[in-house]
Amino acid sequence: MKTKVLKFGGTSVADPEKIHRAAERAVLARRRGWAVVVVVSAPGQMTDELIHLGRRVVAEPDPRETDQLVATGEVVGTALFAMACIGLGRGAVSLTGTQAGIRTAGPHGGARIDRIRPDRVLTELRRGRIVVVAGFQGEDPCGDTATLGRGGSDLTAVALASALGARHCEIYSDVKGVYTADPRIVPDARKLSAISFDEMLELSSAGAQVMQPRSIELARGALIPLQVRSAFHPQEGTWIVPEGSGGKGSPSSRRPSMACAVTEKTQVSSLALDKGEVRLSIIDIPDRPGAAAAVLSRLAGACVPLDMILQSAPGRSGTNSLSFMTDRSHAARARQALQEAARRLRAQGGRAGETARVEEDESVAKVSVVGTGLSRSPEVASLMFETLARSRINIHMIEASDLRISAVVEARQGERAVRALHKAFRLGARREPPQGHLTRARVFRYTEHALRRTARNPPKGSYKEAVRAERHGRRRVKLRA
Known part of the structure; x- marks a missing residue:
C-alpha cells in the first residue's frame, strides 16, 4: 500500500476556509492512488487559549489535567478535517492519538513516543478512507492522555510515517519552505530546495521555528524524507533528506535535484535567531574538582536542558563562574536549582565559594x-x-x-x-536582470564560440564596443538565460 503522511499545522487549519483547502489536498492525494494519513494540529491559537483558560482557573494547573485539557484542541481539528473530507465526497475517519495506537512514556507535557500499534489506522486505510489523526498526543502506561510538548504534531506525523512505511512525510504550515534566514528579518532570504537532516536539526535546535528537533531526529533515524511546504501556495517547498542520498530512493523523479544537500566542502546554508532563551550564571564557585559537577548535577536533577556552557578561567581568589543558556520555559527550575547549589557552596565554608551567587539575563x-x-x-x-x-x-x-x-x-x-x-555570507536570493537587458555579467556569460554560432561576423573588440553595437542595433545578439 503506497502511503503518504500529511501534517497540517495550526495556521493551516485556523478557520473553515483553510480547513476546506487543506482537505482538498488530502482528497487529491487519495484520488491519485495514495493511502492518505493526515495529522492535524489544534486550529489557530486554540492550544494557547486552552492553557490560558486553565491558568485562569488555577495559577499552577495539575500536569495531568493540563494534558487532558489541551489535547482537546487537536481532537476538534481532526473532527473538522474529517468532516471536510467527507463533504468533498471521500470517506474519512478521525482518530485520537490513543485510537491511532500511539503509546507514550515520560512526564505529562513532555512525553515521548514509546511505540505505535497502527492496527486501527491500517484497517481504515484498507477500507479506502482518509485517516485523520490528532497530533501532539498519545496514551501513557496508565491509560491517560499525555502530550508530546510544543511541536508534538510534527513528531506524531514522522512516527506514523515510520510505523506505516510511508514513502515520505509532507509538513504543511504558513511558510513556503526552509529559508537561508527568517524572511521577516531578512527580506531577500532565499528558499532552499533541499537541506540535510543534520543541518536541519542544527537549524531547529538553534531556534528556527520550522520543525520540532525531536521529529527531525526521528526522521533521520528512520530515513524518512520530509518535505516542508506552504498550505497556501503550490510551490514544492524544501526537501529534508539523508546526507549522501543523492536522490536515491526518492519518492518522485524530481528528487535527484536533492543532491545539493550533499557536499564535502565547507558550505554555509542558513542562519537562525533564537530570542527564546535566557542566560544563567553561577558566580564565584570554588575552582576545585567536583564543583562544576555538583552544579550540573543539580540542573540535571531538575530536568533542565542546557544549550551552551561556558566556564571562566580561575581568578586570583580561587573561584570561577559557570554560565549556560536554556529555554525560557525552564528558567524558573534552573534558577531554583542554581540557588540551591549556591547555598550549599556557601554552607561548605571556606574563602572560595562564600560569595557564590546566581545571575540571570533575559535580554x-x-x-x-x-x-x-x-x-x-x-x-x-x-x-x-x-x-x-x-x-x-x-x-x-x-x-x-x-x-x-x-x-x-x-x-x-x-x-x-x-x-x-x-x-x-552572500546567502541572499540572486536577482536576475530584466530579460534582454544587457549587462556586463550577461556579455561575459557568452563565449566567443557562442557568438560565432549566432552570427557569421561576431563583433570584435572590448566590452564597451559590444554594448555600443547592441544598443545601436548594428548587431543583434540572442541572449539566453
Missing part, C-alpha cells in the same frame, strides 16, 4: 550560522566574528561544532546581526 539572543564542515574552516568563524565586530555587536558566549557556530549577543542587536551575516 540576550542567540545567532547561529549553520552549514557543513565549519570546524574545518576557520575562515567561516573569522568572517562571522569580523562581521559582528564591524556592526559593533558584542559577543557574550560562543559555541562551535562541525555544523553550527553560535554566538550570544544582546537581544536588541539580534536581528541586525542576522542581516549583517546574511549579507556577509
Whole structure:
C-alpha cells in the first residue's frame, strides 16, 4: 500500500476556509492512488487559549489535567478535517492519538513516543478512507492522555510515517519552505530546495521555528524524507533528506535535484535567531574538582536542558563562574536549582565559594550560522566574528561544532546581526536582470564560440564596443538565460 503522511499545522487549519483547502489536498492525494494519513494540529491559537483558560482557573494547573485539557484542541481539528473530507465526497475517519495506537512514556507535557500499534489506522486505510489523526498526543502506561510538548504534531506525523512505511512525510504550515534566514528579518532570504537532516536539526535546535528537533531526529533515524511546504501556495517547498542520498530512493523523479544537500566542502546554508532563551550564571564557585559537577548535577536533577556552557578561567581568589543558556520555559527550575547549589557552596565554608551567587539575563539572543564542515574552516568563524565586530555587536558566549557556530549577543542587536551575516555570507536570493537587458555579467556569460554560432561576423573588440553595437542595433545578439 503506497502511503503518504500529511501534517497540517495550526495556521493551516485556523478557520473553515483553510480547513476546506487543506482537505482538498488530502482528497487529491487519495484520488491519485495514495493511502492518505493526515495529522492535524489544534486550529489557530486554540492550544494557547486552552492553557490560558486553565491558568485562569488555577495559577499552577495539575500536569495531568493540563494534558487532558489541551489535547482537546487537536481532537476538534481532526473532527473538522474529517468532516471536510467527507463533504468533498471521500470517506474519512478521525482518530485520537490513543485510537491511532500511539503509546507514550515520560512526564505529562513532555512525553515521548514509546511505540505505535497502527492496527486501527491500517484497517481504515484498507477500507479506502482518509485517516485523520490528532497530533501532539498519545496514551501513557496508565491509560491517560499525555502530550508530546510544543511541536508534538510534527513528531506524531514522522512516527506514523515510520510505523506505516510511508514513502515520505509532507509538513504543511504558513511558510513556503526552509529559508537561508527568517524572511521577516531578512527580506531577500532565499528558499532552499533541499537541506540535510543534520543541518536541519542544527537549524531547529538553534531556534528556527520550522520543525520540532525531536521529529527531525526521528526522521533521520528512520530515513524518512520530509518535505516542508506552504498550505497556501503550490510551490514544492524544501526537501529534508539523508546526507549522501543523492536522490536515491526518492519518492518522485524530481528528487535527484536533492543532491545539493550533499557536499564535502565547507558550505554555509542558513542562519537562525533564537530570542527564546535566557542566560544563567553561577558566580564565584570554588575552582576545585567536583564543583562544576555538583552544579550540573543539580540542573540535571531538575530536568533542565542546557544549550551552551561556558566556564571562566580561575581568578586570583580561587573561584570561577559557570554560565549556560536554556529555554525560557525552564528558567524558573534552573534558577531554583542554581540557588540551591549556591547555598550549599556557601554552607561548605571556606574563602572560595562564600560569595557564590546566581545571575540571570533575559535580554540576550542567540545567532547561529549553520552549514557543513565549519570546524574545518576557520575562515567561516573569522568572517562571522569580523562581521559582528564591524556592526559593533558584542559577543557574550560562543559555541562551535562541525555544523553550527553560535554566538550570544544582546537581544536588541539580534536581528541586525542576522542581516549583517546574511549579507556577509552572500546567502541572499540572486536577482536576475530584466530579460534582454544587457549587462556586463550577461556579455561575459557568452563565449566567443557562442557568438560565432549566432552570427557569421561576431563583433570584435572590448566590452564597451559590444554594448555600443547592441544598443545601436548594428548587431543583434540572442541572449539566453
